[in-house]
Amino acid sequence: MKISARNTFEGTITKLTDGAVNAEVELTTAGGDKIVAIVTEGSVKSLGLAVGKKAVAFAKAPWVTLMTGEPTIRFSTRNQLSGTVKKVIKGAINTEVALELPGGTTVNAVITNEAATDLGLKEGLKAQALIKASHIILGVPA
Amino acid sequence: MKISARNTFEGTITKLTDGAVNAEVELTTAGGDKIVAIVTEGSVKSLGLAVGKKAVAFAKAPWVTLMTGEPTIRFSTRNQLSGTVKKVIKGAINTEVALELPGGTTVNAVITNEAATDLGLKEGLKAQALIKASHIILGVPA
């Protein structure tokens, strides 16, 4: 199986909060990174999601927002991952950016060229990746 | 009226589950495809959403994740649509992919070139489109 989503986090479910329609699921990777996902209760049931179960979190590159510099704002995004820029590829409209996290995981983002220039993105720069919990897709071994 | 979202599914609301903030709405197309959307309760009221009402579901191409090969993972995405690749257009950073569903509907995805190569996407290949319910926009006739 191959998937087009460029961001994959493998881990174990460490927290699960139920709601009427949605549930919040926290995944902890082997390296200790935490990823929070919002999925429907329908998915919780059909996938048998529960604390202690292995799961994989996926996010597409355009769903990742990047930030550089000293944070003057605190964000609502449950997933805020600090890393170092490893690769910057510029296209006609969009730029693809690879960010390496301390634990070795790579986060891939697609942002506009304007944003890439604005943030001064280049190899070696510190940056933060923001991913909304409602943008995370969860998977469990079939 | 013209809309930039490249994915449109016309159908009838066949299920509606209310929550405190969000509601889950299931739409069934004439061809029998089912699309699940998460919208706010504010939208349920303002649009008068109810079982039996006609509605249209929209999703932008970058919100669609593609998968190929035998599924080794089960996903939380409520919308998982199997089809056949009809068109692959490669740009500098992104590739646009058109997937034809058995009922004749076309699903359009924009993925990174890296992902397109990784999945080996080409005309005639079987693939699956994953769309999160929270990414679906619902509409009703004005």
Add this chain to the structure above:
Amino acid sequence: MKISARNTFEGTITKLTDGAVNAEVELTTAGGDKIVAIVTEGSVKSLGLAVGKKAVAFAKAPWVTLMTGEPTIRFSTRNQLSGTVKKVIKGAINTEVALELPGGTTVNAVITNEAATDLGLKEGLKAQALIKASHIILGVPA
């Protein structure tokens, strides 16, 4: 601090509806524009979100859907912003569009070239930007 999200709305929280997992937050800008965001209750607590507090809403350009012409459909998207096309930049796959709102705010969207042609987007045309509340990132001063 610099952020890659191309859409920023500064304002004051004017409404907050709590749920079990998610909360709906309405922000009103100085110019009177209203932006509705869905964030987790975890974020409401950690950011101290409350009516009367200053906040900033962010959205990435690919999360914005554009519409032109007389609306024949009413949409579930809580954020529907009418404006005038100011800039259209075409790439290999995607087109970047800047929309100016009456209050002076600019909304940036990235859509496929196919969609841009379909909508007949060009400078001076009236268009509407649709942004799902669940796609909005909220921030508060650090």
